[in-house]
Amino acid sequence: MKFFGLVWAMLWRSRARTWLTLASLVTAFLLLGLIQAANSLFSGEQINLSAPILITQARVSFTSPLPMRLLPQVEAVPGVASVSHSQFFGGIYQDDPRNFFPQFAVNPERWVRTFPECVLPPDQEQAWRTTRTGAIIGPQLAQRFGWKVGDKVPLKSQIWPLKDGSRAWTFDIVGIFGSKVADSCARVGNMYLNYAYFDEARQFGNGGAGIIVVRIANPDDAEAVGRTIDAMFENSADETKTQTEKDFSLNFVRQLGNLKLILYSILGAVFFAILMLTGNTMLQAVQDRIPELAVLKTIGFTDAHVLGLVLSEALFLCVLGGLTGMLLSVATMSALANAPGIAFPPINANLQVWLFALGAMLLLSLAVGVWPALRAWRLSIVDALAGR
Amino acid sequence: MTALVSLKGVSKTYTRGKQAVPVLEKLDLDIAKGDFLALMGPSGSGKTTLLNLIGGLDRPTAGSVTVDNARIDQMSGGQLAQWRSRHVGFVFQFYNLLPVLTAEKNVELPLLLTSLNKAQRQKHVETALEIVGLRDRAKHKPSELSGGQAQRVAIARALVADPTLLVCDEPTGDLDRKTADEILNLLQVLNKQHGKTIIMVTHDQKAADFATHELHLDKGVLVEQSAA
Numbered sequence A: 001m002k003f004f005g006l007v008w009a010m011l012w013r014s015r016a017r018t019w020l021t022l023a024s025l026v027t028a029f030l031l032l033g034l035i036q037a038a039n040s041l042f043s044g045e046q047i048n049l050s051a052p053i054l055i056t057q058a059r060v061s062f063t064s065p066l067p068m069r070l071l072p073q074v075e076a077v078p079g080v081a082s083v084s085h086s087q088f089f090g091g092i093y094q095d096d097p098r099n100f101f102p103q104f105a106v107n108p109e110r111w112v113r114t115f116p117e118c119v120l121p122p123d124q125e126q127a128w129r130t131t132r133t134g135a136i137i138g139p140q141l142a143q144r145f146g147w148k149v150g151d152k153v154p155l156k157s158q159i160w161p162l163k164d165g166s167r168a169w170t171f172d173i174v175g176i177f178g179s180k181v182a183d184s185c186a187r188v189g190n191m192y193l194n195y196a197y198f199d200e201a202r203q204f205g206n207g208g209a210g211i212i213v214v215r216i217a218n219p220d221d222a223e224a225v226g227r228t229i230d231a232m233f234e235n236s237a238d239e240t241k242t243q244t245e246k247d248f249s250l251n252f253v254r255q256l257g258n259l260k261l262i263l264y265s266i267l268g269a270v271f272f273a274i275l276m277l278t279g280n281t282m283l284q285a286v287q288d289r290i291p292e293l294a295v296l297k298t299i300g301f302t303d304a305h306v307l308g309l310v311l312s313e314a315l316f317l318c319v320l321g322g323l324t325g326m327l328l329s330v331a332t333m334s335a336l337a338n339a340p341g342i343a344f345p346p347i348n349a350n351l352q353v354w355l356f357a358l359g360a361m362l363l364l365s366l367a368v369g370v371w372p373a374l375r376a377w378r379l380s381i382v383d384a385l386a387g388r
Numbered sequence B: 001m002t003a004l005v006s007l008k009g010v011s012k013t014y015t016r017g018k019q020a021v022p023v024l025e026k027l028d029l030d031i032a033k034g035d036f037l038a039l040m041g042p043s044g045s046g047k048t049t050l051l052n053l054i055g056g057l058d059r060p061t062a063g064s065v066t067v068d069n070a071r072i073d074q075m076s077g078g079q080l081a082q083w084r085s086r087h088v089g090f091v092f093q094f095y096n097l098l099p100v101l102t103a104e105k106n107v108e109l110p111l112l113l114t115s116l117n118k119a120q121r122q123k124h125v126e127t128a129l130e131i132v133g134l135r136d137r138a139k140h141k142p143s144e145l146s147g148g149q150a151q152r153v154a155i156a157r158a159l160v161a162d163p164t165l166l167v168c169d170e171p172t173g174d175l176d177r178k179t180a181d182e183i184l185n186l187l188q189v190l191n192k193q194h195g196k197t198i199i200m201v202t203h204d205q206k207a208a209d210f211a212t213h214e215l216h217l218d219k220g221v222l223v224e225q226s227a228a
Helices: A004-011 A015-042 A070-075 A108-114 A122-130 A139-145 A195-201 A219-232 A245-254 A259-288 A290-298 A303-338 A351-378 A381-385 B047-054 B077-087 B103-113 B118-131 B147-159 B177-192
Strands: A053-058 A080-088 A091-093 A103-106 A134-137 A152-157 A168-176 A191-194 A211-216 A240-244 B003-016 B019-032 B036-040 B062-067 B088-091 B165-169 B197-201 B213-218 B221-227
Touching: A004 A303, A004 B103, A015 A259, A015 A303, A015 A351, A053 A219, A053 A245, A070 A080, A070 A211, A070 A219, A080 A108, A080 A195, A103 A108, A103 A195, A108 A122, A108 A191, A108 A211, A122 A134, A122 A168, A134 A139, A191 A195, A211 A219, A219 A240, A240 A245, A259 A290, A259 A303, A259 A351, A290 A303, A290 A381, A303 A351, A303 B077, B003 B047, B003 B197, B019 B047, B019 B062, B019 B197, B019 B221, B036 B047, B036 B177, B047 B062, B047 B165, B047 B197, B077 B088, B077 B103, B088 B147, B103 B118, B103 B147, B118 B147, B147 B177, B165 B177, B177 B197
Parallel strands: A103 A191, A134 A168, B036 B197, B036 B213, B088 B165, B165 B197
Antiparallel strands: A053 A211, A053 A240, A080 A103, A080 A211, A091 A152, A134 A191, A152 A168, B003 B019, B003 B062, B213 B221
8 A cells, every 4th residue: 555655646647648548448438338238228137027928919020910809819828817908109299209208008907907016096097997098107207207197198109190190199197107016017117098099099900909918827837828829829810929028128129130249349449449549658658757667676666566566557547447437337327317308218237247347447457557567577777777 | 994895806798789898897896884985987987887786786797796794796686676775775866756756755765665654654754854954845846846955855765764875876967066065065964974885976076075085997997096
């Protein structure tokens, strides 16, 4: 610890150079934090879908609707606890794409049975069942737009026109659902519409739903139940594909390609550039300080001492920049999650991300520090003092 | 007086490219404890090389260098560094202070290699700065000091670990006459009142006059020894 002051002072010998190097390190680690978060999001680590739910869609594509007549057959499959259906509405609030949030047309009674972890006060549940234009929303959505029960919400559907050709739908908020136990309901950012009204009012596609939502009694039976459902409709006009809700969600992301490879390629390029930049800066910093390092050796600092000082300097620089960047990425993610008008799920940099970042800081400091440290270690006092 | 520094048959040859350049040849020299020796001679005569050998910064090609009964020519690099930190204080022509550290932090540097705690180090630093008359400039950085003050800080740094020997390479070479005399007076005080053995390389006869002995080198050979 007694060398801390010396290392710190040497680090700030050229303030402008140190600030610029720090800025590049902060940027690199900010990017690392954000990319790790994005990767975590796209790999499903942050998807809070723990309910034992299977999604059955048309084998061809989820955009092909499934007929309602399949519901009783699915309900009869052993291991199935309840069945609901859902149609993606694709509406935009106030004609602004940034206001996007998921809306689904569902059967209220079936929805309540299928998602018991999401609770709705009885009077609001009743109102939803009986109000044709009624819709319920999650608390996150209510907070995002400041909506409350009794509000009218105009939505412009990108998919479904009304019978008169207009796309301007209006729904009445009749309920706000919550979690039965903390965070158990994963749908708090969604809106659910009354399917009966939606189906009657839409111009086409009547009588079908995009997906069938299957709640199973035992999560361990997911694969078997899914296989049974798909086998039941094999070689029929409505062949199905059944998968867990988490896999269903991830399939949307996977359509974008190998994001993990793309993201890590970008990150690798950034870190390589930072490695070159910081390494060059450190080498230059040591070169400028040759006479000072020679003086330290003259007064008794050993080769190992100066090697340690230079490596410590690189470590301080990388850890300072790295931690600042990581903290900034956490703040950015938090700001994004809380920002009004942005549908960004809350993501936390977990222990694994922090350990990865710390490992990167250590490796980077070693990579950028080892050459200048060896230069300092090999320094001949007599030659350095003579300016050779 | 007993010899603190003893050189026997010391030769030093540098290799520049493929060429061997002899600098010192079979030099014998004894320096008594408590001496204030001025090493003089023309440029290239080997003064600084001799000083480097005595201060443990370099090793002879042949011969032995004994300081305070220790054969420093036989020490490893690590042992030499440790030995220097305990036994030698260095003063350079251009002060060679670390520009990022304050005067007191520069003076503290040799003490970082000891087992002294922070409070003990601080006390030693204050004493050293007191001796050179710069206690009030402790918090100033080298860029905020005059040349004379910077050299005093360098002397305080050389003194702070209470070394056996002070090795000074042209300590007044960068100073005006008046300031140079002040520095030389200070060295004289350190020699006479604090008993420090001082070996000083200088071109300046007036500086050499402050020493108790003079030694003249020419082309690596001792040509004259005289009392100042």
